[in-house]
Amino acid sequence: xxQMTQSPSSLSASVGDRVTITCRASQGISNYxxxxxxxxxxxPKLLIYAAxxxxxxxxxxxxxxxxGTDFTLTISSLQPEDVATYYCxxxxxxxxxxxxxxxxxx
Amino acid sequence: xxxxxxxxxGLVKPGGSLRLSCAASGFTFSDHYMSWxxxxxxxxxxxxSYISSSxxxxxxxxxxxxxxxxxxxxxxxxxxxxxxxxxxxxTAVYYCARVIVGATLFDSWGQGTLVAxxx
Numbered sequence: 423x424x425q426m427t428q429s430p431s432s433l434s435a436s437v438g439d440r441v442t443i444t445c446r447a448s449q450g451i452s453n454y455x456x457x458x459x460x461x462x463x464x465x466p467k468l469l470i471y472a473a474x475x476x477x478x479x480x481x482x483x484x485x486x487x488x489x490g491t492d493f494t495l496t497i498s499s500l501q502p503e504d505v506a507t508y509y510c511x512x513x514x515x516x517x518x519x520x521x522x523x524x525x526x527x528x
Numbered sequence: 529x530x531x532x533x534x535x536x537x538g539l540v541k542p543g544g545s546l547r548l549s550c551a552a553s554g555f556t557f558s559d560h561y562m563s564w565x566x567x568x569x570x571x572x573x574x575x576x577s578y579i580s581s582s583x584x585x586x587x588x589x590x591x592x593x594x595x596x597x598x599x600x601x602x603x604x605x606x607x608x609x610x611x612x613x614x615x616x617x618x619t620a621v622y623y624c625a626r627v628i629v630g631a632t633l634f635d636s637w638g639q640g641t642l643v644a645x646x647x
Contacts, residue, residue: 423590456633458573465623465637466573477635509573513632516587518563520573 424449426512428521435528441497443524445510450490454514457486457495460523461506469508470495502528530554530636532624537641544614544645550607550624550638558602561627563634564609566620566643574620577609578627592618614645 425448435441445455453473458466468477470486473493483498497504505528510521536548548564563578577588577598586598597610607624621642625634 454631458634460573465639466634467637468633468635471628471631471633507572511573511575511633516578516632517589518575518578518632520575523572 426521432525443495445493447491451514456511458509459506532638534638534641539644545612548609552605557605562607565623568620
């Protein structure tokens with residue numbers, strides 16, 4: 423099975439900072455990669471799919487890139503409401519594995 | 529709007545069984561694949577199972593294969609997860625999630641139901 427890793431596992435940044443999270447697949451998955459945001463005590467929310475397509479309603483400060491095995495989620499200007507854990511997920515084929523998550527704090 | 533409401537969680541002894549339900553509303557349930565995803569306390573997300581819109585196709589994570597069975601009733605707009613031979617490591621919040629048409633990613637999630645497996 424394809425394994426998903428994320429780095430860093432956690433980070434702390436200031437409001438307005440540019441934040442980048444990396445997700446790596448153990449084998450190529452083309453662009454079948456999604457990103458989710460889970461705020462503390464809340465349900466996960468789909469942010470990005472097809473590696474770089476923003477889900478409707480997601481602020482434009484979020485962006486995604488990558489293909490094959492290496493992917494990034496970027497928050498161009500971190501806001502207080504972005505405090506959350508971010509998960510990547512592969513969906514090219516089963517099992518539809520999530521990465522271990524990256525916790526973002528202010 | 530899309531609403532998914534899980535029920536059926538609770539405390540069960542190791543080796544026991546539990547059946548989770550998810551009531552869907554606000555969309556055409558029979559058009560969508562559906563899935564169960566779980567999250568152990570303080571841990572990350574783990575995909576558990578999915579079922580196609582017609583129930584023809586199902587798939588499971590290796591960790592639950594042979595113990596869990598996913599099913600659905602399109603007439604009742606309901607999704608189910610029958611969990612047998614439960615283990616301590618199955619303790620988690622179980623989320624019902626709607627699968628986007630054409631891709632196995634999850635655009636709507638329920639609030640979850642907690643399953644605790646302990647003696």
